[in-house]
Amino acid sequence: MGNPVNFIVKLRDLAKDENSFEELLNIFSELEDNSKKLASSSFELKGSFCQFEGYFWTKFDPTDLSKIQYSESIKKITGYTNQELSQLPGKLLSIVHPEDYDKIKRKYTDILTGSMDSFCKVRYRILSKDKKMVWIGETFFMEKDEKGNISQCHSLASNITDFMNRETDLEVAYKDLKILLDERDRFINIISHDLRSPFTSLLGFSEILINEPNLTNSEQIEYLQYIHDASKIQLQFINHLLDWSRLKTGKITIDPKRLLLKDIISNQVSLVTRSAVSKNLDINVHVNEELYVSVDERLMGDAIGNLLQNAIKFSESNKRIFIAVNEFKQGMVEVVVKDEGIGIVEEHQSKLFRIDQKYITKGTKGDKGSGMGLNLVKEIVQKHGGEVWFYSKPGEGSEFHITIPEAQNVVLLVEDDPEVRQLYKKLVDSSNIHYRIKEANNGYEAMSNIFSEMPSLVITDHDMPLMNGIQLVEAIRKKDRRFLIPVIVISAKFDEDVIEKYKQFGVEHLIPKPFDTSMLSDIIKSSLR
The missing domain is CATH 1.20.5 (Single alpha-helices involved in coiled-coils or other helix-helix interfaces)
Structure with a gap:
């Protein structure tokens, strides 16, 4: 910074002094000199900002732009040195972003022609030497001579x-x-x-039943059926609305478990069998019987069930519905529900999955829906990290696609000896199949793991404290009723009674100790495949 500028104000009665006029001129001359020093100090003060990263200053004579000066700190922002910028045809303007160039050029022209005030600000973008876009905020200060013409122009710029x-x-x-x-x-x-509209029919038909004692039995049944149908639709609407709202606000916690996808789909098909039979619809399911997914069982069941119910509702009699499962991106599975129903006209397709544009149409038998089902499906699938989309043609049908996470393959090692567990881990690793390994010291720890995530393979010791191998396998089979999870049991002593009990629970591999590691490795590989 420059030297401090001192101002001394003298208060005198100049009329009493014979040299007053001359002294007055001297005072004005001193003030003029100090004003110039103040302007110089002001610019030096602005320039001192440039010691901080992100600032630079410029100085130029509007009559000779070839001598424009930049502070050395400009390199920190632009990547160009002072010398490199000075050699560019348009100096700093040469690196102004093309979209801002015309605007900044006009601004510079206004400044140089004196059309601007003595102080003005401007924002623009530049392309640095490494081609990155940088926003610049620049403040201009103009010095004018006695005639009002610009004699010097300074600016202080920063990276914003x-x-x-x-x-x-x-x-x-x-x-x-x-x-x-x-x-x-x-x-x-x-x-x-x-929420209000169903009550019109509910109140209307209930008042008729109350006030008309001469109604025939068939009329009473008809009106009661209206009340029942309207109540059922309203209850479904409220349930969907509450589930959607709780998912949106996080009040429903997603509890993913390792589950067979075939079981989830089969359960939903069984729930709609009656409706499908009433229309003579054929439901074809194509899914790998050993495909596991990591989902919340109730919520994902609701999502698939909603899609299946819609397929039935909008299908004419004697048609087919297809449920297919395909591999999708890594770690995801695609579930497709396809029908041969009435389809959706193109103008209404954009309204699906939109909470602010409700779309309701009657089914082939005049049955109504809540209008919230697909919104709930979308929310459930997205909460699982999946996606949902559809294709539809009027008169040809619709197919809805959802993606859900495939369960990781897990090998559960149950052994109280850490060294033996380490040996099992090496044998599993040698299978060259990517599996995640979980460990348990005893049967109770193993059950805690199984309840949270069903494994792909269990390797367990028979002789364990608290819970032996038979009790552990029995507990596993209560969740795995079709014996799909292979179990390898290792023990120093197997008698005929123990062997028979294991066979009852579908255990094929009983390995006596001491065992041949190569043989056990082969069994692990075949079980995992």
């Missing part, structure tokens, strides 16, 4: 990229929030309407 990025993020967040608020308002209007 982080600030501009935050500003952009805030603008995006504001727009997103506004969209959400608009959707919320439309959603509330739809919900309030849907």
Whole structure:
């Protein structure tokens, strides 16, 4: 920085002094000199900012732009040295972003022609030497001569990229929030309407039943059927709405477990069998019987069940419904529910899965739905890290696709001796099949692991404290009723009674100690494959 500038103000009665006029001129001359020093110090003060990373200054004579000066700190922001910039045809303007070039060129022209005030600010983008976009905030200070012409121009510039990025993020967040608020308002209007509308028929038909004693038995049954159907639809709507809301707010916790996908699908097919039989619909299921997924059983069952119910509702009699499972991206499985129903016209397809644009159409038998089912499906699938999409053609049918996470393959080692467990781990690793290994010291620890995640293979000792191998396998088979999980039991003593009990629980591999490691390795490989 420059030397401090001192101002001395003298208060005198100049009229009494014979040299007053001359002294007055001297005072004005001193003030003029100090003013020049102040301007110089001001610029030096601005230049001192450049010792901080992210600032640089410029200085130029508007009558000779070839002598424009930049502080050395400009390299920290632009990547160019002072000398490199000075050699560019347009100096700093040469690296201004193309979208900002015309705007900044006009601004510079206004400054140089004196059309701007003595102080002005501008924001623009540059492309640094490594081709990165950098936001610059620049403040110009103009010095003018006695005639009002610009004699010198200084500027102080800084890197405001982080600030501009935050500003952009805030603008995006504001727009997103506004969209959400608009959707919320439309959603509330739809919900309030849907909550009220069924009561018209409920109250109307119930009043007729109360006030009309001469109704025939068939009329009474007909009106009661209306009341029953409207109540059933309303209950379904409220249940879907509550589940959707709880998922949105995190009040329902996703509890994923390692489950057979075939079991989930079979359970949902059994629940809709009656509806399918009433329309003489054929449901074809194609799924690998040993495919495990990591999902919340109730929620994923609801999602697949909703898609299956829709397929039945919008299918004419004597048609077919297909449920197929395919491999998708790594770690994900695709479930497809396809029907040969009435399809969805293109103008309504964009309304599906939109909470703020409800779309309801009657099924082939005039049956209505809640209009919330597909929104619930989407929320459940997304909470599992999956996606949902569909294809549909009027008169040809629809197919809905969802992706869900495939369960990791797990090998459970149950052995109280750490050294023996380490040996088992090496044998599993030697199989060259990617499996995650979990360990347990005893049967009770093993059961805790099994309840949280069903394994692909269990290797267990028979003689264990608290719970022996037979008790452990019996507990496993209560969850694995079809004996799909292979179990290898190792023991120093097997008698005929023990062997028979294990065979009853589907255990094929009973390995006596001491064992041949190569033989056990082969058994592990065949079991995992």
